[in-house]
Amino acid sequence: SRSLNLAVIPGDGIGQEVVAQGLKVLSAVLPQDVKLETKEYDFGAQRYHATGETLTDADLDALKRHDAILLGAIGDPSVPSGVLERGFLLKLRFAFDHHVNLRPSKLLPGVATPLAGQPEIDFVVVREGTEGPYTGNGGTIRKGTEHEVATEVSVNTAFGVERVVRDAFARAQARPRKKLTLVHKNNVLTFAGHLWTNIFNKVAEEFPEVTTDYIHVDAATIYLVTDPARFDVIVTDNLFGDIITDLAAAVSGGIGVAASGNINPSGDFPSMFEPVHGSAPDIAGQGKADPSATVLSVALLLRHLGYEAEATAIEEAVSADLAERVGKPARSTAEIGDALAVRVAG
Amino acid sequence: SRSLNLAVIPGDGIGQEVVAQGLKVLSAVLPQDVKLETKEYDFGAQRYHATGETLTDADLDALKRHDAILLGAIGDPSVPSGVLERGFLLKLRFAFDHHVNLRPSKLLPGVATPLAGQPEIDFVVVREGTEGPYTGNGGTIRKGTEHEVATEVSVNTAFGVERVVRDAFARAQARPRKKLTLVHKNNVLTFAGHLWTNIFNKVAEEFPEVTTDYIHVDAATIYLVTDPARFDVIVTDNLFGDIITDLAAAVSGGIGVAASGNINPSGDFPSMFEPVHGSAPDIAGQGKADPSATVLSVALLLRHLGYEAEATAIEEAVSADLAERVGKPARSTAEIGDALAVRVAG
Numbered sequence A, B: 001s002r003s004l005n006l007a008v009i010p011g012d013g014i015g016q017e018v019v020a021q022g023l024k025v026l027s028a029v030l031p032q033d034v035k036l037e038t039k040e041y042d043f044g045a046q047r048y049h050a051t052g053e054t055l056t057d058a059d060l061d062a063l064k065r066h067d068a069i070l071l072g073a074i075g076d077p078s079v080p081s082g083v084l085e086r087g088f089l090l091k092l093r094f095a096f097d098h099h100v101n102l103r104p105s106k107l108l109p110g111v112a113t114p115l116a117g118q119p120e121i122d123f124v125v126v127r128e129g130t131e132g133p134y135t136g137n138g139g140t141i142r143k144g145t146e147h148e149v150a151t152e153v154s155v156n157t158a159f160g161v162e163r164v165v166r167d168a169f170a171r172a173q174a175r176p177r178k179k180l181t182l183v184h185k186n187n188v189l190t191f192a193g194h195l196w197t198n199i200f201n202k203v204a205e206e207f208p209e210v211t212t213d214y215i216h217v218d219a220a221t222i223y224l225v226t227d228p229a230r231f232d233v234i235v236t237d238n239l240f241g242d243i244i245t246d247l248a249a250a251v252s253g254g255i256g257v258a259a260s261g262n263i264n265p266s267g268d269f270p271s272m273f274e275p276v277h278g279s280a281p282d283i284a285g286q287g288k289a290d291p292s293a294t295v296l297s298v299a300l301l302l303r304h305l306g307y308e309a310e311a312t313a314i315e316e317a318v319s320a321d322l323a324e325r326v327g328k329p330a331r332s333t334a335e336i337g338d339a340l341a342v343r344v345a346g
């Protein structure tokens, strides 16, 4: 019999509520013969306030033993900006070498979009997850004085760029349209830009069936609102990926339905799956949060572990649930979770 | 009698066509007693191919003598990416210390937007123009090998941040809503982020009437499509400003109407005004380009030089022209320029 050993990090704010629904749907969709084990971890603002810890070496050792990690949201206004982000979220991505940050955007039928004319949107962003301006390189001199200088260093390596570009080409190759767009700013950030562009062009030779193009990140934001259908797979740097995937989420139904995977394709460390949204402290504990993004993150988790049919079942359930919402009164977080669990079990 | 001594850089592609209309409208709007002198410069792809030069010290000396600079567009696919951007556009911004990159976004009546429901959009982005990841700091080692490492260094100084933040506060103070939003990514780029945030909060104390808030750049792209009315004045870093102003242009009528000023408020060097759009080689020479962005850049130029009434006259003319376009056949670049010249003269 098979087993799935999951680390669960509800985290802060609405994280608790949405993760509960994610697990509910996961239990409902898993085949009988799969033994699901979950262990909950208490990372987040509360633990930080109580102990000063965000993510220790012992924590990483414990997390390492799981098949995958499901995370709700981390972050609270009571913690200074950057502490939990750098000390937990980014620390985990870097420690477990989550270099493929996968963020699909699909505008499902019936789902509201701020764009006029309900355009077709169905693309995936492959965001690099362990390099670029996210490395924490940089520093400050003469802090707090009128002569302060602060730097941020974007670090880009052939090794790091090539592996994520190759991953993106493979994903493009596996999709019907087989199109890959590189998004960067190679006319200004010429050092990193040339590295990305050269590697992209080199790897392209190995994937002759994949159509490629290049767009500057600023122009990409224009296309995301005027012609999102032009995108199939996008590969981009860590920071550009952060920015354009929030915009992508906004135009394709909002962050209530945007899922993501922080993937280590080698399997040396467990991959982590989380909704793109944050902890939303303003609506926490009220049963108002939409668990769909977390449930869709569970689908990405299942697909990553080889449960393709179960992943698809979840995606179809969410799609059907969203289509049925139109004109109906709002349901609670748990009601949506219940409805999705029924659908995937049925 | 007064005089206005303008450097004109038509540049590449549609630059020629749109600048011609900008000058046409400028001549029509200027009071009789203002003596307009213009000198055209041949910067751009052609000169680069002929001489290998993009912008020499002698060029800078010549440009320095003008009251302001009007630029069409620089860039051509025949020139490798980065050469004209770094060698001309950015070189000029840095040489003339254009630290206030001003980019207003206003959705005018009758103008099409990709957003549903015709939201209210009327904000100004004050983009820092001489620091951040645009400095050209960084480098490459082991170029072209599998061990290549490329870095880009974002440089942020208290001096550079404070002057642009102060400029933005003054602009916010002068607007009816008096609201200023700092856009950064201070939870990840903590060195630069803290510098920006601390200076922003410090300068805020001098402007008690201005309401302030802070948004991460990724979230800002969401608000720009879901709730653009929340913005009044935005101040941000060079790269974030580049990205969000393209998106801002897209939602508020497209880059056909997006104007910008590269301003040195000290007046030590002439400021430069240019449409946000590029050289659009695909439609160059066909009379298809909309000159409105250039004409609106002329308005920013006039306002910068103290011709407030003339600037407003141009903006009203463009607004009226755009409102009248609805349902009419497309006009040529020159026809739109003629119509605007008639309006401002009338």
Ligand SMILES: CC(C)[C@H](C(=O)O)[C@@H](O)C(=O)O
Binding pocket: A085, A086, A089, A090, A242, A276, B187, B188, B218
């Ligand atoms: C919270 C923050 C560290 C994170 C990021 O910038 O990557 C978030 O915005 C995201 O996109 O997952």
Ligand SMILES: CC(C)[C@H](C(=O)O)[C@@H](O)C(=O)O
Binding pocket: A187, A188, A218, B085, B086, B089, B090, B242, B276
């Ligand atoms: C062409 C390029 C150098 C420039 C920039 O990145 O600033 C452009 O995108 C702009 O916004 O003016």
